[in-house]
Amino acid sequence: MYAVTISEPGGPDVLRWSQVPDPVPGPGEVLIEVHASAVNRADLLQRAGQYPPPPGAPPYPGLECAGVVAAVGPEVSGLAPGEEVCALLGGGGYAQRVSAPAGQVLPVPHGVALADAASLPEVACTVWANVVDLAGLRAGETLLVHGGGSGIGTFAIQLAVALGARVVTTARAGKHAALRELGAAVTVDYRDQDFVAATKEATGGRGADVILDIMGASYLARNLAALAPDGRLAIIGLQGGRRTELDLAALLATRGVISATGLRSRPPADKARIVKGVREQVWPLVESGAVRPVIDRRLPMPEAAQAHRIVEASEHLGKVLLVTA
Numbered sequence: 105m106y107a108v109t110i111s112e113p114g115g116p117d118v119l120r121w122s123q124v125p126d127p128v129p130g131p132g133e134v135l136i137e138v139h140a141s142a143v144n145r146a147d148l149l150q151r152a153g154q155y156p157p158p159p160g161a162p163p164y165p166g167l168e169c170a171g172v173v174a175a176v177g178p179e180v181s182g183l184a185p186g187e188e189v190c191a192l193l194g195g196g197g198y199a200q201r202v203s204a205p206a207g208q209v210l211p212v213p214h215g216v217a218l219a220d221a222a223s224l225p226e227v228a229c230t231v232w233a234n235v236v237d238l239a240g241l242r243a244g245e246t247l248l249v250h251g252g253g254s255g256i257g258t259f260a261i262q263l264a265v266a267l268g269a270r271v272v273t274t275a276r277a278g279k280h281a282a283l284r285e286l287g288a289a290v291t292v293d294y295r296d297q298d299f300v301a302a303t304k305e306a307t308g309g310r311g312a313d314v315i316l317d318i319m320g321a322s323y324l325a326r327n328l329a330a331l332a333p334d335g336r337l338a339i340i341g342l343q344g345g346r347r348t349e350l351d352l353a354a355l356l357a358t359r360g361v362i363s364a365t366g367l368r369s370r371p372p373a374d375k376a377r378i379v380k381g382v383r384e385q386v387w388p389l390v391e392s393g394a395v396r397p398v399i400d401r402r403l404p405m406p407e408a409a410q411a412h413r414i415v416e417a418s419e420h421l422g423k424v425l426l427v428t429a
């Protein structure tokens with residue numbers, strides 16, 4: 105089969121469409137004939153040599169896919185060849201075939217085209233795990249989403265609105281109209297507006313009950329200033345660095361909680377638990393149309409380098425798909 109390989113750590117041009125050995129599904133695994141994968145920011149880091157795949161994962165990039173079950177390994181029940189599925193992967197989605205743990209496989213939601221379902225597993229699992237499962241966002245609360253135009257952001261805005269929350273989001277100005285269409289009440293241009301002041305103004309001075317943060321160090325102090333009493337700050341990205349000072353008094357005064365989690369490194373049982381939660385609580389919202397895939401464009405998988413250039417420059421809104429045919 106063919107897969108996108110990384111010839112050496114570097115820029116987009118190190119991605120090659122190469123012949124590689126076929127994967128063989130092990131115990132508890134399902135072999136998927138891939139129709140599409142999607143680009144995640146983590147793939148760019150992996151390509152640059154800064155984010156190695158976890159032990160046992162294929163060396164090719166690709167944290168999610170959609171396709172058709174081609175075979176099932178030993179000890180798999182409830183999945184059969186021919187079924188249309190999408191899956192959360194530890195890697196290897198940029199390929200014609202991939203093996204996935206059965207606990208990380210989801211049905212394609214009714215009403216979503218098979219290839220388009222490749223845009224969902226990584227964002228649905230990350231956003232549900234952080235915003236719903238961990239931070240416990242409730243109807244009537246306010247969620248501040250940083251990077252609202254990202255794959256993660258476009259999903260988080262819709263999910264929060266579907267759950268009855270109000271959304272404030274940061275993004276470059278050119279993406280604001282689309283984010284308001286997705287349901288964001290307030291959009292802030294992070295390049296020349298103060299998101300703390302905007303969040304306070306939007307909440308009558310209270311602040312955001314939950315913040316989904318992709319910046320890390322560079323936003324920590326301002327995130328704490330924007331957090332409401334009993335607020336929860338869920339850090340999932342470190343685009344603004346990993347080390348900074350933390351003023352504990354700012355947390356103590358408002359009883360704030362900070363979490364930082366990565367999905368890819370979680371043990372399989374935890375990923376399966378998250379996938380189950382997504383299937384039960386998020387898939388019905390996708391099937392009702394309340395939450396929809398936001399797909400910027402679809403490129404042939406051999407053109408993965410071009411897809412990476414687009415995502416690196418942040419020219420996209422939502423997800424960039426890589427399709428095999």
Ligand SMILES: NC(=O)c1ccc[n+]([C@@H]2O[C@H](COP(=O)([O-])OP(=O)(O)OC[C@H]3O[C@@H](n4cnc5c(N)ncnc54)[C@H](OP(=O)(O)O)[C@@H]3O)[C@@H](O)[C@H]2O)c1
Nearest residue numbers: 144145251253254255256275276318340341365366367418
């Ligand atoms: N921990 C986990 O489990 C997990 C899982 C998945 C993703 N993530 C993280 O979530 C983030 C989004 O992932 P993705 O694949 O959806 O990425 P993406 O589509 O490539 O989006 C990256 C976003 O970062 C935004 N951004 C850059 N600088 C910013 C700033 N100063 N303030 C606010 N936003 C800024 C960009 O906004 P503009 O385009 O508007 O400039 C862009 O929308 C990444 O950091 C990724 O590593 C974490």
